[in-house]
Amino acid sequence: MQFARVNDVTIHYQVIGGPADRPVIVFANSLGTDFRIWRDVIVRLAGEFPIILYDKRGHGLSDIGKTPYSIEDHAADLAALLDLLNVRDAVICGLSVGGLIAQAICQTRPDLVKALILCDTASKIGSADMWNARIAAVEEHGIPSIVNAVMEKWFTPAFRNPDNIAFRGYCNMLARQPNEGYAATCASIRDADYTEAAAHIAVPTLCIVGDQDGSTPPDLVRKTAELIPGARFEVIKDAGHIPCVEQPEALSDLIRNFINTTNTAGEAQ
Ligand SMILES: O=C(O)CCC(=O)CC(=O)O
Numbered sequence: 060m061q062f063a064r065v066n067d068v069t070i071h072y073q074v075i076g077g078p079a080d081r082p083v084i085v086f087a088n089s090l091g092t093d094f095r096i097w098r099d100v101i102v103r104l105a106g107e108f109p110i111i112l113y114d115k116r117g118h119g120l121s122d123i124g125k126t127p128y129s130i131e132d133h134a135a136d137l138a139a140l141l142d143l144l145n146v147r148d149a150v151i152c153g154l155s156v157g158g159l160i161a162q163a164i165c166q167t168r169p170d171l172v173k174a175l176i177l178c179d180t181a182s183k184i185g186s187a188d189m190w191n192a193r194i195a196a197v198e199e200h201g202i203p204s205i206v207n208a209v210m211e212k213w214f215t216p217a218f219r220n221p222d223n224i225a226f227r228g229y230c231n232m233l234a235r236q237p238n239e240g241y242a243a244t245c246a247s248i249r250d251a252d253y254t255e256a257a258a259h260i261a262v263p264t265l266c267i268v269g270d271q272d273g274s275t276p277p278d279l280v281r282k283t284a285e286l287i288p289g290a291r292f293e294v295i296k297d298a299g300h301i302p303c304v305e306q307p308e309a310l311s312d313l314i315r316n317f318i319n320t321t322n323t324a325g326e327a328q
Pocket residue numbers: 088089090091154155156157184185209212248274275300
């Protein structure tokens with residue numbers, strides 16, 4: 060296990076070595092998850108690319124830190140971690156709030172970003188009312204009280220079969236995140252809007268969405284892709300909000316193909 064101290068929080072991360080002449084892929088996960096959600100993608104891409112995974116503050120084995128947070132706080136943690144690891148020009152693959160963090164870091168630290176993969180995310184996610192209701196539910200009754208509702212957005216009905224032990228495991232993953240870190244991250248999503256910034260993204264970008272995503276549906280992700288100059292847009296079949304869990308092969312193929320067809324000068328071919 061690897062831990063780093065950045066911005067007064069302990070961050071849990073993992074580095075998986077790969078060919079030095081290939082870009083580093085940095086995976087930033089979604090609300091209420093830790094970096095284990097990428098496992099089935101990592102086993103497919105390991106050996107082809109160096110890989111970095113991490114738990115954002117308030118999630119997994121990372122500290123909760125001082126709350127509330129902003130997306131810029133999350134982005135500053137990731138930037139500090141990459142500085143510590145001497146990483147520049149990475150491909151940042153962000154899922155949902157991880158995609159907001161990727162958009163933020165693109166603005167604040169463009170030297171760290173060679174390309175963006177925005178997975179099941181948007182330039183703005185949800186409304187203030189929706190996030191305030193979610194924060195109130197978590198503060199009053201804890202994350203377990205919202206697990207069933209959230210799972211309907213995360214996964215397709217086929218995956219939500221009660222006999223699917225992986226489904227049970229991901230319910231546990233969400234329920235066991237710290238309430239305070241989860242609620243603080245909800246507030247950071249509520250307050251983030253990268254709609255104006257999207258037009259200024261100057262790196263090759265791939266936007267991906269599961270066809271049954273209930274949190275950031277295909278139309279929302281398509282609209283975000285349309286705001287970003289030259290962005291590609293792909294839909295993964297039979298997936299909800301977390302395609303790295305439900306359709307890891309399709310997602311890995313899209314990531315590999317995107318990187319392999321993006322030249323070192325930073326232009327999509
Ligand atoms: O998944 C995220 O990072 C935020 C978007 C969302 O609303 C997902 C959820 O419902 O948990």
